[in-house]
Amino acid sequence: MIPYSTFTFFGILIILLIPTVIMGFLGKKLANYTTFLSFVFLLIVFSSSKQQALYLVAYILWVSILIKCYSAYRKKANHSFVYFLCVFLSILPLIIVKLSPFFESTTLVGFLGISYLTFKTTQVIVEIRDKSLKEIRMIDFLRFLLFFPTISSGPIDRFRRFQQDYTKGLTRTEYQEYFQIGVHKIFIGFLYKYIIGYLINKYFLETPFVLEHTFVSNLAYMYAYSLYLFFDFAGYSAFAIGVSYLVGIKTPENFNMPFISKNIKDFWNRWHMSLSFWFRDYVYMRIVFFLTKKKTIKSRRTISYIGYFSLFLLMGAWHGIQLNYLLYGLYQAILMCSFDWFEQYNKKRKIWKNNKLTHVLSIIITFHFICFGFLIFSGHLVN
Missing domain, CATH: 1.10.287 (Helix Hairpins)
Structure with a gap:
């Protein structure tokens, strides 16, 4: 059963949420009951496919061992090779799923929500490496990973923010x-x-x-x-x-009126925000920092553009390795670099002034660039 797809799902959801709501109005938070609900909804969602359920269990064991081992290792050492190996191993199941069409199998180790669980796992590995997370209990990690409202398609939360909400009492x-x-x-x-x-x-x-x-x-x-x-x-x-x-968790917003964006950068601060911010923090910023630190490329703008192309091509490939998704990623990278160039150029030449008319025009122009991007994304032009 796909979450939020049937009235049956909503009926079960309402019934199971009754204890949480009652106790919430009494000023008590049933944190452990929320964990129990995650387990129940996993059973409901994956009850129709034993194969997907087995893949999910295998995945949970895989990432649990990975997090446990890397957390123990990070307390003693910090070799880049081990870190990158763990990041690769955390995304390996997702890579196999995305490449499975080449092997004429769309179910190979795949299950509902694997992408978003992968984002959460990789995020935790990065934060362990940065020592943003000095200690992580497996029960806390699994509670965060399998939080039932967002398990299939996000939004993508951050571990420390989630943990703070989970342990916080509510009046x-x-x-x-x-x-x-x-x-x-x-x-x-x-x-x-x-x-x-x-x-x-x-x-x-x-x-x-x-x-x-x-x-x-x-x-x-x-x-x-x-x-x-x-x-x-x-x-x-x-x-x-x-x-x-x-259930007392302030999961972050995913959309903030994206179609009134005044430029493409503004759009990516409004559209699928939890995903775009994840890619910004854990892909773009890491690439820019790495290239800046190595000093192999002196131009900050060139480094930034390499970051944009890496970011959006990866984002396109995450949706799928079909041509329309890769073209969509390339298109977004070109838009971001073009706008950045124009923004820098306009600071010197002042050819686009800020006023009410240009603000409206900016929204209209951006809207059409966005929509054309979604036309590419849909596959309508290439299929």
Whole structure:
């Protein structure tokens, strides 16, 4: 059963959340019950596929041993080779899944949510290496890794932030506020995913008109798909965030009105924020720091552009190794580098002044660049 996909899932969810809500209104937090819920929902989600369940168990054992061994090693030494080996081993299952189409197998070690569990595991390894995490108990790691509201598609939380929320007690007043936010988010999720998203999909994307591949039909598909992608995924994220609030965890936001972005950098600070911030912190910044430290390239701008291309090509490959995803990553990298160049150029020449008119134009222009990117992403042009 895919989370948040059926009314049956929501019915089970409501029933199982009743003890949490009751105790929350009494000013008590059932932290251990939340851990129990994660276990229950794992059983529910993976009950229909024994193969995926076995892969999940194997994955949990794999990353648990990895985290335990690296944490013990890091207390004694800090060789870069061991660190990079552990990072590679943490993403190895995901690499196999992404490459599996070449071996005519789409289920090889794959299971629902493997990408987001991989992000969490890799993040913990990096923070152990940086000594941001000096000590980590396996129960805390697994609780963070398998947190049930976000297990299949995020948002991607950070361990220390999650742990702070998990151990924090809530007063009756605080929980009432959490409850109101959580319920509001869930209703937003229904509006986005099951009303607006459904209508866009049914009356635009599934119509014969968009399959004609004329200029007008491709343009209509581009706008419809971009809006559908937002409302479908933002709706799912709203469900995950809302349920998190109901159990006392402030899972970070994933979207912040991305279609009013004034430039492409602003867009990536608003779209799928937990993912884009993860890639920024653990890929882009690491590459820039490494190249700057090595001093093999003197130009900071060149280093930054190498970072952007590495970041977005990796992000594209994460979605899949199909041509449309790789082209999407390349397209985003070109946009980021082009805007950065223009931004630096404009500081000297002042050809684009900041006023109300240019602000509106910036939003309109950025919106169309974004939508064309999603058209590439959809595969509509290359399939």
